[in-house]
Amino acid sequence: MKRFAWALLLVSLASGAGRCEEAKKPPQNEPGKAFNTRLEPKLTKDELAYIMSEASGGVYRLSDDGGSIANFTPDSEYGPVLKFEDVATLIQAHAEKAAALARERLAEAKRTGRPPVFSEAEKRLAQDVRRNRHMFLSAEEMAVLDEAFGYRYGRIPAAAPSADFDRAPGAPGATLPPAAVRAAPGRAERASDPAPSDPEARKLYEKVVENVSFSGTPEEQAALKAMLGKVLETDSGRRFAADFLNGSNPGEALIEFEDIPKSKVIDWNGKKIFTGSGGHAHTSDTPIRIHLNRNYLAIDDGTRDGASTLAHEFLGHSRQALKARRAGVDGALHLWDQDEPNAGAVGWTAGMEMGLPATEGWMWTWIGDPAGYPAALKTNQAYYAGTFSLDEMRRRRTDGTSAVPGILETRLQNAWKELQQQDENERSWKRWERAYSFFSSQPEYKGNPERLEGIRRRIDGQLTGYIPSRRGNLEGIVSYLGGQATLDALRGGKDPDTRGGLIAHYSSAQGQKTLEATATAADSPLFRTIEAENTWMHGRLTKLTAGRDPSSEAPKPPAEWVTWEEFAQMVRKQKAKDPKFMDGP
Amino acid sequence: MKAAPALFGLLLLGTPVQSAQKTMNASDPVSAAARFQSPAGWQRDTGSFGVDHFVTFSKGSLRLRVQLLGEKGSRYAAPTAFLAGPEAKGKDGKPPAGSLIKAGKRTFRVYTRSSEAEIGPQGMGAPGMLRIVDEAFAVIPVGKRFFVLSLTRTLEVPPESPLDQAPFLALLSSFHPK
Structure with a gap:
């Protein structure tokens, strides 16, 4: 009702x-x-x-x-x-x-x-x-x-390699271990020997396996160890694994699969992929629990894909969280807006080195503008909207208190404006949809509607898939920052005089105390180290992706499909003849 | 992705909406190294990526940025490295050519590029947001360091009109290294 x-x-x-x-x-x-x-x-x-x-x-x-x-x-x-x-x-x-x-x-x-x-x-x-x-x-x-x-609107996945990752072709430009140390194709005993073949990598693998715990059925634990082995076949994986072992104690991290709600295995052009999150790291727990989506067991190339996510959650988030705990700055790390880019870069670097296709949009976004990346995350999901740069952690109001509540108020207002912008985006996509309807009724395409299938999928995917989910995320950000009552009031055309949510928390005495500690922690040498790591990984990923682009590594659509660029050109020409042809009733 | 923090202990009592209380202007390395005019009505912010600092001005889908690069530990040691890298290349993957454009009384080489990515919540395989970025930028060497000034428009829908560079040219014409 x-x-x-x-x-x-x-x-x-x-x-x-x-x-x-x-x-x-x-x-x-x-x-x-x-x-x-x-x-x-x-x-x-x-x-x-x-x-x-x-x-x-x-x-x-x-x-x-x-x-x-x-x-x-x-x-x-x-x-x-x-x-x-x-x-x-x-x-x-x-x-x-x-x-x-x-x-x-x-x-x-x-x-x-x-x-x-x-x-x-x-x-x-x-x-x-x-x-x-x-x-x-x-x-x-x-x-x-x-x-x-x-x-109709799923992401086009990378070209489907063999489900057996040993025989998967390396993507162009990938850094793979020399052929002499790679396992011979078709080794059935790979399932019982997940360790890398290289002797040094194997030693490191065995140290990591002694240090961390695995949970789940024997088959699940074997699959997780195979993913770990894949990570340690890479240069960056070994670098970060050695760093993880330095100072860590056995049993501080546990790795297992998890059933993630609403995640489904779907068939996409003959390849099995899954929707939903790849995994999480519960870094406030003891031991830290690293959860990977159980659907990695059900998809094609699941071991390599899962290995990249394992690198992100384990050698990204969990490694830094344990170092931050030892340094007494784990609370501040949780609030820092470079923690997610660091974990992302760890996962992408290992993924590129193990030969995964370079199709992850967030990776290309980070490589193309690492300085602007945190701002993009903050309007994408509620959690990131509550993270801060080191500069923001230190920023103060003229009364000497932390400027964070005001910073969050600005973010809330920006999120509300972006939410309203979705109405305009929807109207814009409907204009493109009218353009599609116009051309699909023309003789050239009426008899062969398949030619415009790519256009139809893109438009439909945005209208029925992305825009509704984007609205949900932005509403989540507004209510996370200002409380549900603020969201409800804004929807009703009013802006209340008070705020709940995170703004209320950080305006309280307890919240201000947290912010004081966070501002002090911003000067921690650990944060300098993570910044230097990010700069190094940016250079590394720049080299690993040189000459590559995501569209060339995704499966090619049928040659007869009109591309978006061609469609945009058709629209420009038609607009020149009839400027109102995309207008609605 | 990290698990979202449990906020069960949050006070649900309302707190007054934050008035536009002034923040103390901490000096930032970019403003210490150059003079430039803040455009009226745009949100000013500062930040850094490692040792590379920047000042941004944002308004809706537009962002002006003045970034200082080339310090020791910078992700780019020299303008040539920047122009050959992924932050200067467009969809075609080639280094930009640029064209000479007058801003105020001076002439600058302005480069343009555009990029498009389909992204969703990190790590998720659901339908993704289109992130279409159009950019105009200029590289201004100053001694061993260099500035990159840019105007970016980020949209979630394919644009029907080109990027209007007027705010960028206004920033360029006001920009003077100290």
């Missing part, structure tokens, strides 16, 4: 009221009044057909002028006119029906082992529901639609 009421509000807002500042808003239906089919939100053809059919559970008729819908009764033929709320109930039922259809087909696919089959009409319906009626769906229903149609 709560979802329905919220959906009702969102539908009325989404129709134009309150979200845009344009002078003209389309006329709209209002709660409590008779529903007018000519006003926003307009019913789709599918929704109207559903309402008029027996499937809706009622007997409804359109008025003679088509402007209203009423309950049909034998006495009057045209009975009480439906109100906005009544129609919204039917819209919700229709949206839920689309999700139910997807759920049913997925279950059947699981039973039969054959991929789910949807007609073109069903695909279009599901896209339309996911994009325009998502506010009527529960998180589970949205997830079902995403799973059923996830291939």
Whole structure:
């Protein structure tokens, strides 16, 4: 009921009221009044057909002028006119029906082992529901639609090497151990001997295995050790493993698999990948628990992919967290905005050295602008929005207190503006969508719609996949920084006088005390060392990725597909002839 | 990714919204080495990557940055290394050519580049955000060090118009090494 009421509000807002500042808003239906089919939100053809059919559970008729819908009764033929709320109930039922259809087909696919089959009409319906009626769906229903149609907007993975990583081809420019020390292809005993072949690397591997703990079934522990072996075959892996061992005690870190919620194995162009997080490091625990997504066991090239994530969580976060504990600055490390880039760079460097394809977007973002990278993370997820540069840790207000609450207030306002920007982004993507619709109806493409498939996937992926998830993340940032009441008030068009969340915490006496300790810790030699490491890894990754680019290492789309650059060119030419062709009604 | 901290102990009592209390202006190495005008209405900030310091001015999707490089321990020892590196190359992977542009009374070589990445929450394989970055930048050597001044526009949607360089040219024309 709560979802329905919220959906009702969102539908009325989404129709134009309150979200845009344009002078003209389309006329709209209002709660409590008779529903007018000519006003926003307009019913789709599918929704109207559903309402008029027996499937809706009622007997409804359109008025003679088509402007209203009423309950049909034998006495009057045209009975009480439906109100906005009544129609919204039917819209919700229709949206839920689309999700139910997807759920049913997925279950059947699981039973039969054959991929789910949807007609073109069903695909279009599901896209339309996911994009325009998502506010009527529960998180589970949205997830079902995403799973059923996830291939439409999943990331294009790297070219699929052999599932046996020993035979996987090295990516161009990769630094691989010399052939003499690599295992001969096809060694079946690799499963029982995960250690590197190189004698020095093997010694280091054995020291690490004695130091850390592994948990899980024997097969899972063997898989984790194989990933560790892969990491220690790399130069950087050995460098950071030696650093980890220096000063650490046995049993301070534990490595195991974890089932991560909402993570699913999906088939992407013949390669199995998974969605969701690769893993976490619980660095405040004792021992530090390093969790890798159990789905690494189920995907293609899972050992190498998992090894890169293991390097990130173990030799990145956990190594630095233990060093920070020994130095008494672990609280400050937790709040430092270079901890995540450091762990990221450790994982990417090991990944490139072991021959993984260079397709990770965040890696290219960091290499292309390491100074600007922390700012990009802070508007991506709530956790990072609460981290600070060393400069910010030291910054003070004129009254001598820490400037952090004010810094967070600025971030909250920026996140709110970015959230509102998503409405504009959505309108922009819909302009591109109208361009797509225009060209797909032209004779050149009407008979061969596959040519525009790449364009359709990109646009659909943003509208149904990324933008909703981005909105969720930005709302999460606002509520994390200022409290749920602040988010609710901003949604209602007001800005409250008070803040909760992290801003309230750091404004309190306890929070200010934490910030004092953090400001002192900012001068720690450990942080200087990590900064120097980051600079070294930036140079290393620059060399490892020289001459490479992500698109050339991803599987090529079919040659007949129009590329985005070609499509943008087509749009520019058409706009020159007809500047309004992307404009909406 | 690190596990998010448990904030169960957070006070839920409201705290007054932070007024625009002034911060004490700590000196930053960039402002100590050069004069330049802060554009009105843009958010000013300072930061560093290792020994490389920068000052930024942000407004919406735009960011102006004055970065000081070439110190001992810098990620680039000289302008030539910067121009040959990944922070100067565009989508085609080639070093930029640049063109001479007048800003104020002086002429600068201004380079442009654009890049695009599909990123999601770190480590996640879900549908990703498009991060489309258009940039104009100039490299100004001063002794053994050098400045990189830049204007960046970061969008999540393919742009329909080119980057307007006016704020960048205004920054360039106000920039004077000390």
